[in-house]
Amino acid sequence: MTQQDAPQLAADTKTELWDTIVIGAGPAGLSAALMLTRGRRRVLVIDHGVPRNRFTDHMHGVLGHEGRAPGELRRIGRAEVEAHEGVFEDAEVATVTSVVNDDGTRVLVALKDGRVFRARAVVAATGLRDELPNVPGLRALWGRGVYACPFCDGYEHRDRPIAVLATGDHSDMKAHLLRQWSADLVLLVNGSFTLGDAESRALAARGIRVERSGVDEVLADSDGRLRGVRLASGTELELEAIFTNPDFVPLTGMLEGVDVRGPEHPDARVWVVGNAGDARANVPVSIGQGAAAGGEVAFALLMDEIAAATD
Ligand SMILES: Cc1cc2nc3c(=O)[nH]c(=O)nc-3n(C[C@H](O)[C@H](O)[C@H](O)COP(=O)(O)OP(=O)(O)OC[C@H]3O[C@@H](n4cnc5c(N)ncnc54)[C@H](O)[C@@H]3O)c2cc1C
Structure with a gap:
């Protein structure tokens, strides 16, 4: 889809073109954001504050954080990303749209409040809902x-x-x-x-x-x-x-119609990590998936830059 096909998603081109927008500030999203900000990429993290494990007071089986409150891990992770110049937006994402624009925009991220952000890549780390x-x-x-x-x-x-x-x-x-x-x-x-x-x-x-x-x-x-x-x-x-055993419902409705990075779509600019793509991913596995995706995104951005420089 080009931006002409999606006129309702008029991103403000005077605002920043983010290297990556991460949707979801849980273990998966924060880990991706930390890798990318440490890789000196401009990263916007958007989160509306509804993590899956908000019902529990203590996390277990998370090396180095045994028994820690889940909210505390999120606070620590957010502070680490902010210390590397990551930017946070407390808001809910409504839709994600793939585009190919001359200014380098590859993904438009529309919020429920009507604002639209542009990015070169998106990491969706939106988690899942447990249907009991x-x-x-x-x-x-x-x-x-x-x-x-x-x-x-x-x-x-x-x-x-x-x-x-x-x-x-x-x-x-x-x-x-x-x-x-x-x-x-x-x-x-x-x-x-x-x-x-x-x-x-x-x-x-x-x-x-x-x-x-x-x-x-x-x-x-x-x-x-x-x-x-x-x-x-x-x-x-x-x-x-x-x-x-609850039924696991991935919170990926905003990605409808969007190609997700993987063997079928090796050039797609949207990555899905953590519980949004893998119901079995506990906190440490989600952190690992986020870190791996962060590295992949950084490499994809680099390939764009080499291509642009040698065009
Ligand atoms: C009761 C309970 C206890 C658990 N205990 C443990 C445990 O002890 N140890 C362990 O390893 N795992 C535990 N888990 C599993 C753990 O919660 C998940 O592994 C972990 O949360 C997955 O991380 P995530 O980043 O993928 O998703 P989440 O942590 O759910 O984070 C997703 C984030 O995305 C945001 N988001 C979603 N949709 C949008 C949107 N449209 N716009 C903006 N933001 C959005 C949410 O606000 C949320 O902050 C437990 C789960 C439950 C339910």
């Missing part, structure tokens, strides 16, 4: 007793009463995995799938209880932390943690 199973009381306890990732939150609940809330086939494997953290473990089938005989035998052989009665409600204590579940049978189970 529809059980009353569950969402309010997300990150406060209800989790997805055993490696992130299992250790703090080791040897305590834990449940796996099934969401479909393979939930028995999640229960087998959680057995590593606690022997006091129950799989809440909640009507989500049919356990075969072989699967039932394997669970029993490893001491994992199976509860087939539906889950009516997830219960909180007076401090707002998980207390247990009430089953359709009326029984209440005391629990310290529930692990479940």
Whole structure:
């Protein structure tokens, strides 16, 4: 698409043409921004302050930051990027459009408030939304007793009463995995799938209880932390943690129709990193993906400059 095809995206050409606009100031975006600013590139980071792990007070499994509050890592990362002359804009991106303009603009980034920025490259690090199973009381306890990732939150609940809330086939494997953290473990089938005989035998052989009665409600204590579940049978189970598998919804709607850098589009100027492109990326993996993309973007910009100089 050329800018003529997108007249509604009239970027102010008197304002800066950014080497890179990073959308999202989570671990992935900040890491990309740090690489690029340290590479002496002009970088604008746009973020509207809704990180995925805002529901939890502590991060785990992040080397050098074990137990740190997620917001603190973001504050440290932002300060590091600002110290290298990165610029931040607290705003929400609405659309991203690829263009090829004579002034070097390759991407237009339009904000919800109507402003349009121009860039030579974009790194989209916008994360994902967790769609939780529809059980009353569950969402309010997300990150406060209800989790997805055993490696992130299992250790703090080791040897305590834990449940796996099934969401479909393979939930028995999640229960087998959680057995590593606690022997006091129950799989809440909640009507989500049919356990075969072989699967039932394997669970029993490893001491994992199976509860087939539906889950009516997830219960909180007076401090707002998980207390247990009430089953359709009326029984209440005391629990310290529930692990479940949400559906992962990447927050990439603003990229609709845009080619993303990869084997199919080796010349595209939009990179997607972190949870926006990979639901399994925890914080350290997101940091790594951001750093790798930062290096790739810097190299792509360099190739443009060599081509322009030798034209
Ligand atoms: C409850 C919970 C606990 C977790 N615990 C751990 C843990 O202990 N250890 C661990 O390694 N991982 C943990 N995770 C996973 C961790 O949250 C992700 O791995 C990490 O956040 C991914 O980083 P990211 O930069 O890709 O996305 P995010 O951190 O979600 O950052 C995305 C950023 O993009 C911004 N954004 C999105 N759309 C727009 C837009 N249109 N315009 C402007 N800005 C936008 C958002 O505001 C956000 O700041 C946990 C997740 C959850 C839900």
